[in-house]
Amino acid sequence: SPYNAKGDGYTNDTTALQNAIDQNEIVFLPKGFYRVSSTIKLKLNTKLIGIDPYFSNIIIRNDEGHFIDPANAKPLVETADSSTADTILDGIGIYVPRETPGAYALKWQSGGKSILRRVKPRLTPFAGYGAPVNLVQYDDQRSHPLSLITNNGGGKWYNQYGEFNITHPDYRHILVDSIRGPLTFYMLQSQYALSDAITEIRNSK
Numbered sequence: 025s026p027y028n029a030k031g032d033g034y035t036n037d038t039t040a041l042q043n044a045i046d047q048n049e050i051v052f053l054p055k056g057f058y059r060v061s062s063t064i065k066l067k068l069n070t071k072l073i074g075i076d077p078y079f080s081n082i083i084i085r086n087d088e089g090h091f092i093d094p095a096n097a098k099p100l101v102e103t104a105d106s107s108t109a110d111t112i113l114d115g116i117g118i119y120v121p122r123e124t125p126g127a128y129a130l131k132w133q134s135g136g137k138s139i140l141r142r143v144k145p146r147l148t149p150f151a152g153y154g155a156p157v158n159l160v161q162y163d164d165q166r167s168h169p170l171s172l173i174t175n176n177g178g179g180k181w182y183n184q185y186g187e188f189n190i191t192h193p194d195y196r197h198i199l200v201d202s203i204r205g206p207l208t209f210y211m212l213q214s215q216y217a218l219s220d221a222i223t224e225i226r227n228s229k
Contacts, residue, residue, distance in 0.1 A: 031056020033083065038062055041082070045070055053080040053116065060100060061089030066111055068104035068134065074115035077144035081117035084127055085150065091127035097168035099131040107176040109134035114141045121150035122188075123157070125165035131172050135205075138179030145170050147188040163191045169199035178207040187216040195219040202227040 029040035031054065038060040044051045045066060053074040060082060066072060074080025082100055084091055090098050100118050103111050111134040118129040129145030147170065151157040170186065177200070186197035197214045200207065205228070214223040 029056070029058055031058050033057035033059055033085070035059060036061055038064070038089075045072065053082075055079040057081045057083050057119070059083050059085055061091075063090070063099050063131075064101050066101065066103045066113070066134075068106040068109035068111060070104075071112040072114070072116060073112070074117070076115050077117035077142055079117075080115055081119050083119040084121065084124060086121070087124045087126050091124055094125040094165040094167065097126050097128050099128050099172070101129065102131040103134040103138070103177075105133035105175045107135040107178070109136045109138050109176070109179075111138040111179070112141075113143050114139070116143050118143065118145045120145065120147055120170070122147050122159050122166075123150050123162050125162050125168075128168045128172065129170050131174070132177045133173075133175040135176045135178030135203075135207075139182070140179065141182040144185070147190070160191060163189075163195075165192065166190050167192045167194040169196035171198045173198065173200045173207065174202055177203050178205050180208045180210070181212075182209075183211050184209060185211075185213045186222075189216055189218055191218045193220045196221060196224050198223045200225040200228055204229060 027040040029037040037058040050071045
């Protein structure tokens, strides 16, 4: 209350989450799986705080809403584009099923005093590991990075870990593209992708 998000993994909580963010600076995301069908957009001063990235999750269930075009992939979460932002994203899981190449986890455009900490994008198969699903057909379409840092993106990123065996040559766990910083990583463990690079910084200084 008063936003009444369910967090049950089935109910579409897009409007509830977006209203809470639009109307507050600090938003606590309790334990749950909050399904969205369009991008959740943060304000430049949003503090979106969960319990832990394995408990407080923003998810999609399939290629619904505007997450349908691998050639024009959309993020589940997008920050405001500001060099003076003080955005905080902490204790949040962002679940993008491997079967949804039209979606990616995060478009980060907040610089300044912004902080990303204990945020875990995941590409776990929706069908579960060991299920009879040909994931290669989806991975071969996933050309967009899982997390994109661009425009005024910067700030401090803590505890970033990724190990997804995506096969498209253009895929990146993290892509830093055309920023002027400053951007700081503390603990960046990015491994196992089968793309041409796992993490890339380009056109930046």
